[in-house]
Amino acid sequence: MWATEALRRGNRMLAAIDTVKNAAPDMVVTTEVCGCSWTDHGECALLTSNRRVDREATFELMAAMALAHAKQGADIVSPTAMIDGTVRAVRDYLNQNGMPDVGVNPNLAIHTSLYGPFKTLMGTNPQRGDRRGMQLEPGRADREVLLQADRWLDEGADALTLQPVLTCTDLLVRLRDHVRVPLVAYSTSGEYAALIALGEQGMVEYHAGLLRAGADLILTYAAEQVARALEAAR
Ligand SMILES: [Zn+2]
Secondary structure (H helix, E strand, C coil): CCCHHHHCCCCHHHHHHHHHHHHCCCCCCEEEECCCCCCCCCCCCCECCCCCECHHHHHHHHHHHHHHHHHHCCCEEEECCCCCCHHHHHHHHHHHCCCCCCEECCEEEECCHHHHHHHHHHCCCCCCCCCHHHCECCCCHHHHHHHHHHHHHHCCCCCEEEECCCCCHHHHHHHHHHCCCCEEEEECHHHHHHHHHHHHHHHHHHHHHHHHHCCCEEEECCHHHHHHHHHHHC
16 A cells, blocks of 8 residues: 555654653644645545546545554544545544544535645645645535535534635534534634734634634644733733
8 A cells, every 4th residue: 555654653643643642641632634645646545556546545544544543642533635435434443443432523625725835844735736626616615515514424523624714714604503513613824824914912813703603623823822812811
């Protein structure tokens, strides 16, 4: 199987989980489960010899990655490739291996330019195309996000992550009205570049707005600044 580094003992992801859990044992750790940081072609999925998505091999990889993260101490795993079947594959494999308490929190990714800095940093720009076919189209996402949310819940999702949020707050509100599982708002790397211009107080107000719109949790690059600002205001 390709992307073997993704499953190597002590790889960067597993070492990071270990480091965080040692430094802050009570902190909830959630990990990305996806191929794109580990494949030489930068695609989220494994490919067949004629460059099509190899669904079976991809499911196997995602399931094995999720179990490796869970065994290392991850509390929640997030399958981020938008490939139907991956959430079921991950959920079943965790259950079969005695990890029913580890949450599965898949992604609802809307196509946006706001993933840019992350993709460059992680080297996950695919060699061909732009992954748009695997993300929801912004112009139709008002309906598609609800359909995809239902699919993930059918496959066994415990929570859902929406990204980006700066340009998709309306979708957060729709999801809040539609589902009862926890919602995670993922404020992406490109958003952070914009949030810097808002300043610390503006960042706090932005994140408070996400909570008001329906987020239960926020994943954000501004976490440290917001935490400092909240601490100072006490
Ligand atoms: Zn990916």
